[in-house]
Amino acid sequence: MKHEKILIAEKSTFMRIMLKTVLEKLGFEILGMAKDGEDALAKYHDLKPDIMLVDVDLDGVDGIEVTRQISAGDPAAVIIMLVVECPDTPEIIVEAVRAGAKGYIRKPLSEGEIEKRISGALERT
């Protein structure tokens, strides 16, 4: 088991389950999963993860605001944004980094693409 513990905040049920599956397979402990911003903030404070993966497009409190609120209390929090391709994405990422995000991961576009990439990742383990 790897020592970093992860919290996943992701709007899409499919993506939440896929991320959990592949990261657990790689030895990470998934402390919890949140589907909206309020849930993400509550679970961050309850579970204190080492790494938090945050969908920019969370319902309610959005991913950037979640990042801003957590980073205000804990500037060293390791929050990585999950982003999708859209015209505004570059500016959204810049805003997320200003809010305290430590980076981003570009999400695969389709479920088929996700399955292909995850399958590739699992084959290499």
Place this chain on the structure above:
Amino acid sequence: MNKKELKILIVEDQEEHVLIMKNALEKSERAQRIWVCRDGEAALDFLYNRGAFAAKTAYPKPDVILLDLRLPKVDGLEVLKQIKADEKLKDISVIVLTASERGEDIIEAYKDDVQSYLLKSAFIVSKTGKMEGLLDVLLSIR
């Protein structure tokens, strides 16, 4: 060589950071091979099998590049542009590992199709690299 092993090229000029990255990668259970280039010119020579990297078998096309942006000789963003402009190289996943929080760098890297962008402050938190699993997360969701 195991055909499923992940081929990783680290492009980083700071020795300490290279060691932290290699240490983190080597603790992964993933089958992999790792090469290191210390500047942007060497990275391009590696990718085009030029000069000291002419032997294609010894220096194959990587699956993933961990790329710093501030590099001697050729800047990381220029290396990225050349990779993404080349039909034979553009499918390589590029993960930027940088100290730069500049909006211009973030936007340029995104427009040049980097898969992930990670601030070194998250990964290189100490000489022992406590967040060593973070690279595995990025490599897993690419």
